[in-house]
Amino acid sequence: MKTLGTHNYYVYILSNKNKTVLYTGVTNDLQGRLYFHKNPTALSKAFTTKYKCYYLIYFEHFQDINQAIAREKQIKGYRRSKKEALINNFNPEWEFLNDKI
Numbered sequence: 143m144k145t146l147g148t149h150n151y152y153v154y155i156l157s158n159k160n161k162t163v164l165y166t167g168v169t170n171d172l173q174g175r176l177y178f179h180k181n182p183t184a185l186s187k188a189f190t191t192k193y194k195c196y197y198l199i200y201f202e203h204f205q206d207i208n209q210a211i212a213r214e215k216q217i218k219g220y221r222r223s224k225k226e227a228l229i230n231n232f233n234p235e236w237e238f239l240n241d242k243i
Contacts, residue, residue, distance in 0.1 A: 151210035153217060155200035155229060158193055161236055164225055165195040168214040172201060176240055197238040200229045 152172040156165045156179060169175040180196040182188060190196060204210040217225065229236060 149205050149207070151204045151207050153202045153204070153210055153214045154198060155217070155225065156190060156195040157197050157199050157236075158195050159197065161197075161199070163193045163195050164222065165190050165193070166214055166217045166225075168210050170207070172198075172243055176243075180240075196240075198240045198243065199236055199238065200232050201239070201243070 149170070151168060151170050152175075153166070153168050154172060154175075156167070156176075157163060167175065176196065176198055179190045182191040202210075202213060204213065217228070220228070233239065
């Protein structure tokens with residue numbers, strides 16, 4: 143049984159340098175996950191590698207993995223305009239937040 147309040151999960155959105163591509167993911171280690179997006183394994187064919195998406199522009203914190211996964215799926219289903227509105231409310235300047243977490 144999990145102890146309430148001891149688990150951390152994050153739903154996040156990454157972009158490329160030009161902010162033209164958006165990637166949504168979920169993790170329990172945001173800093174570690176950002177590192178692996180930026181430093182992929184050799185010959186990686188991952189979306190984030192292909193499109194150089196490793197700049198954090200949005201994230202939400204959860205303590206329940208099921209809520210985090212549901213939120214990730216919800217955001218992934220959004221049109222780009224709705225994702226942009228979400229980012230604009232959280233991070234109006236679309237600053238790269240990698241060094242701020």
